[in-house]
Amino acid sequence: MANSTRRVNKAASFARVLWGRCNSEPAVTVRDPLTSSERLTRWNSWTDGESPDGKRTQWFADVARASGPSTTVVPGVREPDRTGDDMGGNPAAAAERAAMRRALVLAATPGVAMVADTRRVGCVLLDDAGRTVAEGHHRGPGTPHAEADALARAGAAAHGTTAVVTLEPCHHTGRTGPCTEALVRAGVRRVVFAEADANPVAAGGRAALEAAGIEVESGLLADEAARLAEVYRVALRERRPFVTWKFAATLDGRSAAADGTSRWVSSRAARLDTHRLRALCDTMLVGTNTVAVDDPLLTVRDEDGVPLDVQPLRAVMGERALDPARRVFDGDAETVRLRTRDPHVALADLAARGRQHVFLEGGPTLAAAFLRAGLVDEIVAYVAPMLLGAGRSAVGDLGITGIDQAFRPVVDDVTVLPGIDGEEPNVRLTLTPRASGAPAPRKD
Numbered sequence: 001m002a003n004s005t006r007r008v009n010k011a012a013s014f015a016r017v018l019w020g021r022c023n024s025e026p027a028v029t030v031r032d033p034l035t036s037s038e039r040l041t042r043w044n045s046w047t048d049g050e051s052p053d054g055k056r057t058q059w060f061a062d063v064a065r066a067s068g069p070s071t072t073v074v075p076g077v078r079e080p081d082r083t084g085d086d087m088g089g090n091p092a093a094a095a096e097r098a099a100m101r102r103a104l105v106l107a108a109t110p111g112v113a114m115v116a117d118t119r120r121v122g123c124v125l126l127d128d129a130g131r132t133v134a135e136g137h138h139r140g141p142g143t144p145h146a147e148a149d150a151l152a153r154a155g156a157a158a159h160g161t162t163a164v165v166t167l168e169p170c171h172h173t174g175r176t177g178p179c180t181e182a183l184v185r186a187g188v189r190r191v192v193f194a195e196a197d198a199n200p201v202a203a204g205g206r207a208a209l210e211a212a213g214i215e216v217e218s219g220l221l222a223d224e225a226a227r228l229a230e231v232y233r234v235a236l237r238e239r240r241p242f243v244t245w246k247f248a249a250t251l252d253g254r255s256a257a258a259d260g261t262s263r264w265v266s267s268r269a270a271r272l273d274t275h276r277l278r279a280l281c282d283t284m285l286v287g288t289n290t291v292a293v294d295d296p297l298l299t300v301r302d303e304d305g306v307p308l309d310v311q312p313l314r315a316v317m318g319e320r321a322l323d324p325a326r327r328v329f330d331g332d333a334e335t336v337r338l339r340t341r342d343p344h345v346a347l348a349d350l351a352a353r354g355r356q357h358v359f360l361e362g363g364p365t366l367a368a369a370f371l372r373a374g375l376v377d378e379i380v381a382y383v384a385p386m387l388l389g390a391g392r393s394a395v396g397d398l399g400i401t402g403i404d405q406a407f408r409p410v411v412d413d414v415t416v417l418p419g420i421d422g423e424e425p426n427v428r429l430t431l432t433p434r435a436s437g438a439p440a441p442r443k444d
């Protein structure tokens with residue numbers, strides 16, 4: 001296959017991964033991401049090999065088989081059914097549920113930069129038999145909303161369809177016209193949405209649709225839609241991008257070997273996983289020293305190392321001059337220099353560029369600066385079964401001198417990543433920093 005064709009196909013298949021904030025149960029779950037779940041998550045969204053444009057990739061299924069049996073160690077977490085078996089045997093309801101999952105995946109298409117007041121939204125149009133007529137998603141400020149995108153693709157075939165949308169259709173004229181009017185004009189028969197629009201400016205969609213005689217149902221997969229929207233909510237509230245800090249460390253908390261020979265401390269499975277998480281974000285952020293030492297590409301690549309055709313912005317923070325031959329300055333994605341050491345200034349700059357979700361990949365100095373500034377919203381840590389005994393700590397000085405001052409994030413999820421090609425498993429922890437001043441949990 002020509003490289004360009006393969007690149008497009010891989011990029012499309014990779015869009016399946018965009019399930020950043022929809023994967024975790026409220027309680028800690030420990031599971032094998034590749035084999036245990038039918039739920040639409042960061043992980044299993046690839047296992048069925050389905051991609052948004054209908055192309056298929058076998059890779060994740062192959063990985064799942066190679067990984068052997070599930071390593072789930074906390075049983076009893078019931079995964080919601082997506083086959084329709086728990087829909088009382090109602091095929092129409094099952095089709096709408098499956099379409100909503102699809103719409104959620106579409107909503108999280110990679111690389112799309114959203115300013116803080118714009119939402120990730122996906123839409124699937126179904127015919128009476130539950131077949132997909134067209135799909136759409138929002139691509140950022142000023143572009144058609146998901147419904148308008150799907151309607152445009154469907155053309156006349158939109159008449160009589162059910163529109164399955166992740167967010168209540170808007171009823172106002174902003175940068176684009178009201179989606180309610182577009183749905184009515186197109187002759188859509190029924191609308192199913194996941195999350196009501198709490199934005200008072202855009203609200204009223206349901207009432208307008210019902211007034212026009214369209215059947216409306218809401219709340220389908222609303223929890224998952226709400227998790228998808230968490231990044232948007234934080235970005236809107238804080239007027240800065242949501243920040244996910246990702247790091248990899250050895251058992252003794254080292255992020256790199258003392259002599260600098262450790263390009264990676266985590267396993268291949270963890271690194272692939274990182275690429276999936278990168279694809280959730282619209283900005284990659286590192287400090288100047290990581291660029292100087294590691295010379296990272298900071299692109300999102302598939303399992304063959306092929307970059308996706310839509311890439312997050314690459315941002316390098318720090319004041320020193322850098323060699324323009326560093327790979328981060330190649331043409332594979334846009335790169336900006338943030339010539340500051342102040343995390344607030346850096347995020348303000350990124351917000352002004354319309355960025356909503358930053359993936360902070362270190363190193364330890366930059367991570368410490370963001371933690372100290374209270375500017376980390378989510379932590380993803382990969383722990384590798386390895387000891388170094390020396391080398392850089394995963395995070396720099398946090399100004400903590402006593403155990404009572406320890407930074408204690410809340411654990412949202414613990415997942416075992418089975419090794420690929422004989423490597424040992426790595427463990428991924430997803431954590432939420434506690435609001436400053438919140439009490440630490442007592443173990444006794």
Ligand SMILES: NC(=O)c1ccc[n+]([C@@H]2O[C@H](COP(=O)([O-])OP(=O)(O)OC[C@H]3O[C@@H](n4cnc5c(N)ncnc54)[C@H](OP(=O)(O)O)[C@@H]3O)[C@@H](O)[C@H]2O)c1
Pocket residue numbers: 246247248249254255256260262265286287288289290291293294317318319320321340341342343361362363364365366367369392396
């Ligand atoms: N295991 C992992 O997950 C992981 C991830 C990334 C990196 N690493 C490793 O980390 C090492 C590099 O770590 P690092 O901490 O030296 O690199 P870094 O955090 O990427 O960069 C540090 C540099 O960023 C600039 N900077 C920007 N904001 C700053 C602030 N608020 N405070 C202080 N400096 C600021 C400073 O340089 P200026 O003089 O330019 O301002 C500083 O020297 C490498 O060995 C790399 O392999 C590991």
